[in-house]
Amino acid sequence: QVQLVESGGGLVQAGESLRVSCTASGTRFGGKDMAWYRQAAGKQREVVATVSHDFKRDYADFVGGRFTISRDDVGNKIHLQMFSLKVEDTAVYYCNTNFRTGNWGPFPWGQGTQVTVVS
Numbered sequence: 194q195v196q197l198v199e200s201g202g203g204l205v206q207a208g209e210s211l212r213v214s215c216t217a218s219g220t221r222f223g224g225k226d227m228a229w230y231r232q233a234a235g236k237q238r239e240v241v242a243t244v245s246h247d248f249k250r251d252y253a254d255f256v257g258g259r260f261t262i263s264r265d266d267v268g269n270k271i272h273l274q275m276f277s278l279k280v281e282d283t284a285v286y287y288c289n290t291n292f293r294t295g296n297w298g299p300f301p302w303g304q305g306t307q308v309t310v311v312s
Contacts (some may be wrong), residue, residue: 194217202286202308205309215303229286260275263267284308
C-alpha cells in the first residue's frame, strides 16, 4: 500500500523560510510527474508547484518566484523550499503525483504538513 509522508512544516513569521519534504513507501517517484498541493482551512486544495518526470518545473502564479520545487529520484524525495513566506501561505501542504498530466494517477493523500505563517 502506498503511503505518502510529508514533513518539515511549522510555525514561522512572515518573511521567513521553510522547507517541506515528501517521501513514500510502496512506490518510487522516478518516472512520475509530481506536485506539491496545499489546502487552507475552509478552502479548496490547490496546486503550488509541479515537477515532471523529466525535471521540468512550474509554479502557481501566487508563488511569485518565492518557492523552488525539487526532486531526488534516487532518494525517493520531493522538496519544496519556500522563501519570503506570507500569512496567506498558511495551509496544510501535501505531495502527490501531478495527476492532471495523465502520466500517473493520484495516490491516497497523506496527512500533509502544517505550515503556519504569522505576522
